[in-house]
Amino acid sequence: MNNFKYSAVAFALIATLAACGSSGDDSSTPDPEPETGFEFAATEMITNLTDDVIVSGYAALATKGEEMLLAAQTLVNDPTQANLLAAQVAWKAARLPWEQGESHIFGPVDSLGIDPHLDSWPLNTTDLTTVLASGSGFDADTIKGWNDDVQGFHTMEYLLFGDGVADNEKAIADLTSAEADYLMGLAEVFRDYTKTLDDAWQISHDGQTGSNAYGEFVKNPGTEWNTIYASQVGVIEELINGMIAIVDEVGNGKIADPFGTSIDTADTSKVESQYSWNSLTDFSDNIVGVRNVYQGEFTGAADKQGLVDFVNAADSVLASRIGSEIDDAIIKIQAISGSNDMPFRQAILDADARVRVQTAIDALSKLQASLETDILPLLNEWKV
Amino acid sequence: MKTKLSLLALCIAGFSCTSAFAATDPVLLEQAIAKQEAELNKLKKDLAALAAQQKEQKETQDKQAEIVATTKQQNLESMFSKFSFKSYGSMNFTSDEYFENVQDTNPERRNRFDLERIVTEFGYQFTDEWDMEIEIEYEHGGTGASLEYDGFDEFGEFESEIEAGGEVIVEKAQLRYRPSDAIGVKFGSIHLPVGLSSMLHKPNQYLTVQRHRSEAAMVPAVWNEMGVGVFGELANFHYQAQVISGLNSEYFRTYDWVASGHQTRFEHVNADDLAYALRLDYGSFKQGTAVGVSYYYGNTTGNRNKSNKVEGDGTVSIATVAAAFVEGPWILRGQYMYGTLSDADAITQANKTTPGLKPGNFAQLGSKSEAFFVEAGVDLGQFTPVPITIFANIDYSNPLAEVETGTATKRYENTWTSVGVNYFPIPEIVIKAEVGLHQVAVSSIPDTNFFALGVGYQFSL
Numbered sequence: 001m002n003n004f005k006y007s008a009v010a011f012a013l014i015a016t017l018a019a020c021g022s023s024g025d026d027s028s029t030p031d032p033e034p035e036t037g038f039e040f041a042a043t044e045m046i047t048n049l050t051d052d053v054i055v056s057g058y059a060a061l062a063t064k065g066e067e068m069l070l071a072a073q074t075l076v077n078d079p080t081q082a083n084l085l086a087a088q089v090a091w092k093a094a095r096l097p098w099e100q101g102e103s104h105i106f107g108p109v110d111s112l113g114i115d116p117h118l119d120s121w122p123l124n125t126t127d128l129t130t131v132l133a134s135g136s137g138f139d140a141d142t143i144k145g146w147n148d149d150v151q152g153f154h155t156m157e158y159l160l161f162g163d164g165v166a167d168n169e170k171a172i173a174d175l176t177s178a179e180a181d182y183l184m185g186l187a188e189v190f191r192d193y194t195k196t197l198d199d200a201w202q203i204s205h206d207g208q209t210g211s212n213a214y215g216e217f218v219k220n221p222g223t224e225w226n227t228i229y230a231s232q233v234g235v236i237e238e239l240i241n242g243m244i245a246i247v248d249e250v251g252n253g254k255i256a257d258p259f260g261t262s263i264d265t266a267d268t269s270k271v272e273s274q275y276s277w278n279s280l281t282d283f284s285d286n287i288v289g290v291r292n293v294y295q296g297e298f299t300g301a302a303d304k305q306g307l308v309d310f311v312n313a314a315d316s317v318l319a320s321r322i323g324s325e326i327d328d329a330i331i332k333i334q335a336i337s338g339s340n341d342m343p344f345r346q347a348i349l350d351a352d353a354r355v356r357v358q359t360a361i362d363a364l365s366k367l368q369a370s371l372e373t374d375i376l377p378l379l380n381e382w383k384v
Numbered sequence: 385m386k387t388k389l390s391l392l393a394l395c396i397a398g399f400s401c402t403s404a405f406a407a408t409d410p411v412l413l414e415q416a417i418a419k420q421e422a423e424l425n426k427l428k429k430d431l432a433a434l435a436a437q438q439k440e441q442k443e444t445q446d447k448q449a450e451i452v453a454t455t456k457q458q459n460l461e462s463m464f465s466k467f468s469f470k471s472y473g474s475m476n477f478t479s480d481e482y483f484e485n486v487q488d489t490n491p492e493r494r495n496r497f498d499l500e501r502i503v504t505e506f507g508y509q510f511t512d513e514w515d516m517e518i519e520i521e522y523e524h525g526g527t528g529a530s531l532e533y534d535g536f537d538e539f540g541e542f543e544s545e546i547e548a549g550g551e552v553i554v555e556k557a558q559l560r561y562r563p564s565d566a567i568g569v570k571f572g573s574i575h576l577p578v579g580l581s582s583m584l585h586k587p588n589q590y591l592t593v594q595r596h597r598s599e600a601a602m603v604p605a606v607w608n609e610m611g612v613g614v615f616g617e618l619a620n621f622h623y624q625a626q627v628i629s630g631l632n633s634e635y636f637r638t639y640d641w642v643a644s645g646h647q648t649r650f651e652h653v654n655a656d657d658l659a660y661a662l663r664l665d666y667g668s669f670k671q672g673t674a675v676g677v678s679y680y681y682g683n684t685t686g687n688r689n690k691s692n693k694v695e696g697d698g699t700v701s702i703a704t705v706a707a708a709f710v711e712g713p714w715i716l717r718g719q720y721m722y723g724t725l726s727d728a729d730a731i732t733q734a735n736k737t738t739p740g741l742k743p744g745n746f747a748q749l750g751s752k753s754e755a756f757f758v759e760a761g762v763d764l765g766q767f768t769p770v771p772i773t774i775f776a777n778i779d780y781s782n783p784l785a786e787v788e789t790g791t792a793t794k795r796y797e798n799t800w801t802s803v804g805v806n807y808f809p810i811p812e813i814v815i816k817a818e819v820g821l822h823q824v825a826v827s828s829i830p831d832t833n834f835f836a837l838g839v840g841y842q843f844s845l
Contacts, residue, residue, distance in 0.1 A: 124486040134791040
């Protein structure tokens with residue numbers, strides 16, 4: 001009788017424990033909402049950023065590509081100092097939308113490998129000299145078959161501005177006919193690639209007839225035919241990571257690499273756009289590109305939705321802090337030139353200017369840290 | 385009560401027995417004793433017979449056990465005689481000067497260690513005619529992923545990590561049918577007889593620390609493909625003829641021409657375009673003195689994953705002429721390799737614009753490519769007690785010898801000239817040292833010096 005009682009008690013205990021255990025697996029209990037969660041309707045922002053910032057930027061680049069080709073043709077037909085200057089201006093004008101667009105180097109510019117065709121760095125001056133010495137066969141089709149380090153922005157820059165060591169001015173007398181011919185071929189190749197890039201965003205992402213424009217993939221995440229973006233979260237993540245990547249590249253690559261650890265280890269051969277002395281403009285344009293994506297419009301245009309609105313929905317203090325950090329980084333880069341308009345390749349060899357360079361690097365590091373640790377995690381708190 | 389009754393019955397029974405013996409007379413007793421003795425003797429005899437029989441049995445068993453053991457041993461031995469295992473490998477230290485980028489003309493020195501390769505080769509002779517061979521190579525220490533516990537990461541996390549940057553490759557996996565010396569057939573993943581490195585790739589078969597760089601800048605070094613080949617020897621002629629999987633032009637690059645078109649990066653090898661290889665040698669390069677020619681021919685466009693990007697076949701043809709003179713202390717080997725690629729510009733353009741291929745500055749392809757090497761050595765061991773071979777070597781390669789349109793840059797035209805020693809403490813081990821000069825055919829790129837130390841082994845069971 002006693003045995004039976006004990007057994008019964010034990011059985012009851014086991015049954016109770018088992019019941020408790022199984023209740024822990026009950027999947028019908030809803031997960032608690034994060035307390036810090038925020039709401040934001042992202043469709044308008046994504047559409048706006050795609051059309052008004054990215055696509056509009058590449059369209060501008062394609063237009064500037066056309067103008068660059070025209071300027072080169074004019075220069076070949078009528079080689080005057082004025083036409084050389086006009087071609088230099090056209091080069092800088094094309095440089096602006098490209099550098100600003102580096103804040104969103106994803107999609108076709110990457111997948112179609114267009115970036116190295118346009119902006120390969122450093123320039124292979126050795127091979128370029130050999131090519132120029134051969135003095136013929138500089139049509140666009142031929143040049144397209146050559147390696148990227150003898151074409152694109154920086155080859156045109158070298159031909160237009162000279163070697164950049166003492167100055168960034170070139171006399172028309174120094175422009176050989178082979179250089180002018182090569183420049184014209186390069187400009188045509190350049191125009192073609194900028195058009196391909198623009199078309200990929202607006203007409204067909206892979207150049208095949210019948211396939212969607214890349215812009216449509218970005219604007220319509222999660223739709224049945226969208227094989228690239230499954231959700232708006234993915235699109236916003238791509239945009240934020242694009243900003244982080246260029247801030248990293250400018251701070252830790254473009255500026256810090258030639259800067260070195262001291263004047264002794266500074267290396268001017270690593271300075272991008274050293275022939276035109278356009279380096280600081282390039283760098284600040286890169287961060288202006290970050291601001292374009294963040295604000296949702298180009299500088300001075302009417303206010304539209306940008307990432308700032310997404311951040312603002314979560315934390316208004318953070319939203320304005322990031323805005324200031326971006327502005328600050330741009331100002332600090334521009335300040336490197338000092339009161340005497342010193343180009344970057346000289347600044348890294350100047351003790352006073354090096355202090356300003358370090359200040360700019362610090363501002364970029366701060367911005368990069370904020371984007372990585374404060375902005376990116378907001379995606380987890382967003383109640384999609 | 386019952387117990388008591390039983391005891392009484394037992395006592396009565398005992399009495400009756402005793403009284404029966406007591407009643408027998410002495411004659412009867414003697415007879416009984418004699419009878420018992422006779423029985424005892426018989427028993428003893430039987431026992432002795434049994435013992436003898438057992439002894440005999442044991443001897444037979446021992447003999448049998450011995451036969452079984454011998455047979456087992458024989459079986460085991462014959463199994464091993466059918467199984468073969470070979471291995472070779474090398475570890476190097478190199479010190480080269482390198483340039484950071486295309487603008488850089490001030491080289492920096494970089495010293496490196498490399499567990500270059502460990503190769504294991506398993507073979508099995510099924511019958512006199514049929515055998516198989518599988519060669520597995522571990523390059524640069526092999527590769528692997530591992531799971532690590534990181535106690536410092538939040539509450540402790542398991543992380544999967546790639547441990548090493550090397551490769552594990554099945555270099556050869558072939559079945560051979562060889563009814564006679566004059567003819568044999570092999571199939572599977574087989575070595576191509578194009579280029580001497582495919583034949584002479586063990587550390588004691590070449591004099592330089594690393595294999596010949598000239599060949600590596602043109603074709604896959606130790607080139608294996610899937611296919612079928614016939615081979616054999618007649619008089620002192622050795623021949624090979626093969627039909628094998630072709631190359632894929634998507635991965636052709638400026639610096640090594642068609643070498644990286646070797647389809648090793650995918651699970652499956654595209655075989656829409658096949659290739660053909662022929663070789664004829666007089667003498668044997670593996671054994672010493674020989675002269676020989678080889679030819680490779682194959683299309684490549686069909687093997688592209690996006691085959692519609694190139695119009696034209698992208699035909700690769702490669703011809704080699706090689707000679708070796710190995711007599712007494714003298715070693716002299718050399719090879720000239722010449723290749724052509726059709727539709728080189730179309731392939732360059734397609735590679736530049738195919739999403740994901742990203743050849744960057746290495747897209748431009750030579751329509752003609754050439755390479756040669758000559759190595760010469762003297763085995764001082766034949767004159768002195770020290771087993772040392774001294775050598776001189778020259779390697780030249782230009783994968784971009786000519787382009788379809790425009791001018792070919794000379795940046796990829798390289799010459800390596802070196803001298804060195806091979807020391808064999810025992811025949812299976814070689815310790816090498818080499819010092820040399822590397823020249824690029826572009827005048828603004830300065831010549832650089834290199835030196836290298838290496839240790840290699842090879843053995844076969």
